[in-house]
Amino acid sequence: MPQDNTETRPVKVRVNAGLKRQYTEKVTDLRRATATGATTWRERYLAAAAIVEHDPPLYLAGGYATDKAFFEGEMQESPQAAQRAIRIVKLATVDEIRGIGVFRLNLAIAYLEGESGKPIESASSVDFTKLRISFKVDGDAVTKSLTTITRQELALAVAQLPVNVAKPRKPSPAAKAVGEAVKRSGVKGAKATVTQRLLVLRVPLDGIAAIARELTGFKVPQS
Secondary structure, eight states, X not given: OOOOOXXXXXXXXXXXXXXXXXXXXXXXXXXXXOSSSXXXXXXXXXXXXXXXXXXXXXXXXXXXXXXXXXXXXXXXXXXXXXXXXXXHHHHSOHHHHHHHOHHHHHHHXXXXXXXXXXXXXXXXXXXXXXXXXXXXXXXXXXXXXXXXXXXXXXXXXXXXXXXXXXXXXXOOHHHHHHHHHHHHHTOXXXXXXXXXXXXXXXXXXXXXXXXXHHHTTXXXXXX
């Protein structure tokens, strides 16, 4: 896929002393935390969330014009990866992150949101340690916990979610755009599940290139 060669430059904005102080505190927390453990990994993204979700965004005090510029410039991460991590740390506890792992938690959130057709509202609404994931293997129903299910099985469970389960009457702009791209590809049997943060595709192997061409340069439509 073509790479985004847009140059990210610092921007000059007027910020008051309070905003600058808050930014300095949070970005110091972010830089102190590393990805070497569940606790510090969680602190890193909680600090990032505090910076990008503040009103106005604290990254303005650091010379960044957008959250994309902040994620890429300060954190050396794509906005998608950073936002996924922020979502996880806001919904999962330190023990859940340590015991279940980031990959499984990310797909578990996609599973829950795909099953209900709506985003998880708060951390108190889900206990990942008690969550059971159901899927089928050769037509037989299987149910496993997040600590025993494999990555492949969890991805399969998300992909197997029925497209008509508790879905909104009107598809989201993102779901509609992805659906149109899949149709344009002409790939038979291709199915897409779109949640608030994740796209899961079930595509025949010989149709991957066609789907990829239609999704090249895809941008999430604004609601």
